[in-house]
Amino acid sequence: MGVIAGLMSSAVAIGISVANLYLVSQVVTGCLPARRRPVPPAWRPRISILIPAHDEEENISRVIESLKPQLRKADRILVVADNCTDRTATLAADANAEVLVRNDEFHKGKGYALHAGVGHLAKDPPExxxxxxxxxxxxxxALDLLAGEAHRTERPVQGRYLMLASPERAEEQGLAEFLFLVKNRIRPLGLHRLGLACQLTGSGMAFPFSLLSQVDLFHGHLVEDLKLGIELARLDAPPLFCDDAIITSEFPASRTGELSQRQRWEKGRLQIISSLSLMLLHLGTYLRPRLFLLVLDALIPPLALWVTALMTYAVGMVILGVLGFVTWEPAVAGTNLIAFATAIAIAWLTQGRRSVKFAAGMASTPGMICQRLKSYRFLTRHGTNEWIRTDRTAGKTEET
Known part of the structure; x- marks a missing residue:
């Protein structure tokens, strides 16, 4: 029994250390000095821009108008108005975008909207x-860079998609903005510099159109982007990161909107972690290094949950070490925690000071961790997979 316990303890220590080393290497590499920015290509292939939208009348006109200056001859903008109850379709049409209205009360979600849009565009497919x-x-x-890189490599390309603090709650949301920066810019950039694939993050994604006919988009998964990236990697087309193609959005000004948005993201992430874990049971995953590393990256929990796991593990190993049950594991646990903290400190010093000040970040971190853990506990029992519009207006009630 003692031998089995020792082997299990060693396996846990090695597993945590490998994942943490991978995470730390991404962050540190992603914080290295930037290289020269590329010039958008003079020529690029014909593109179609697909905008899945659910009750987005407040934003859709602004988004379409922001894209028009980047369009070239024969480019198209298609808005899929998915189960909308507002004027999204009308306003999109007024902005001279193509509009596909989709109503299906039994299949709601961004994946279904993407499936409908791709099917519509297949009649006259873009490159x-x-x-x-x-x-x-x-x-x-951004569009030129994304399209040019996808055409050159014949692989999916993910741009730098960032969420910024809303003007109404800039100081309060500064830590969330920084953590999103680590997740969606620093880590993917580190992977790119290491010659590895990155995750798809939902917006600012470019695909050779022929690839999409080989994957299943007809589903309501809450993190359809991450799922799609893994499926494309299984087809030997893992996504690449393009740091210079910048796409931005804002966190909701409404607290209820921010909470519902985060809960949907985190529920979807936890769901796919459980399903991706099964891929580690197949020998074929290990025989394909790029796929294995992409799955390993996806299995690393959100940072708040990861730092909690590291601290809990370190405290547990110290207690077991004092009682004489383990020997080297406490040192490994402490090293992992220090390495993680150092990597996050480097990320903040090099790129995060604009988002959150040191004192404010330190003061808000414990509360944020507690809030996220409470959210995870809630999500294991409740939550929905439906596409619910995020309330982005301060003072309004969440729409359902």
């Missing part, structure tokens, strides 16, 4: 499809 969420703005040159 490259770019997906932009209905609350996002693409920086000048």
């Amino acid at each position: 490259i499809l770019v997906v932009i969420d209905a609350d996002c703005v693409a920086a000048p040159g």
Whole structure:
């Protein structure tokens, strides 16, 4: 029994250390000095921009108008108004976008909207499809960079998709903005510099259109982007990161909107972690290094949950060490925690000081961790897979 317990303890220590080393290497590499910015290509293939939208009348016109200056001859904008109860379709049409109205009360979700849009575009397929969420703005040159890279590599490409603090709650949401920066910019950039694939993050994604006919989009998974990236990696087309193609959105000004948005993201992430764990039971996953590393990256929990796991593990190992049950594990646990803290400190020093000040970040971190843990506990019992519009207006009640 003692031998079995020792082997299990060693396996846990090795597993946590490997995942933490991978995470730390991503963050540190992603914080290295930036290289020269590329120039958008003079020529790029014909593209279609697909905008899945659910009750986005407040944003859709602004988003379409922001994309128009980047369009070239024969490019298209298609808005899929999915189960909308507002004027999203009308306003999109007024902005001269193509509109596909989809109503299906039994199949609600972004994946279903993407499936409908791809099917519609297949009648006159573009070379490259770019997906932009209905609350996002693409920086000048972003479409050219995404389309050019996807065409050159014949692989999916993910741009730098960032969530910014809303003006009404800039100081309060600063820590969330920084954590999103680590997740969606620093870590993918680190992977790119290491020559590895990144996750798809939902908006600012470009695909060779022919690839999409080989994957199943007809589903209501809450993190359809992450699922799609893994499926494409299984087809030997893992996504690449393009740091210079910048897409931005804002966190909801409403606290209820921010909470519902975060709960949907985190529930979807926890759901896919459980399903991806099964891939580690197949030998074929280990025989394909790029796929294995992408799955390993996806299995690393959100940072709040990961730091909690590291601290809990370290405290547990210290107690067991004092009682004489383990020997080297406490040192490994402490090293993992220090390495993680150092990587996050480097990320903040090099890129995060604009988002959150040191004192404010330190003061809000414990409360944020407690709030996230409470949210995870709630999500294991409740929650919905339906596409619910996020309330982005301060003072309004969450729409359902």
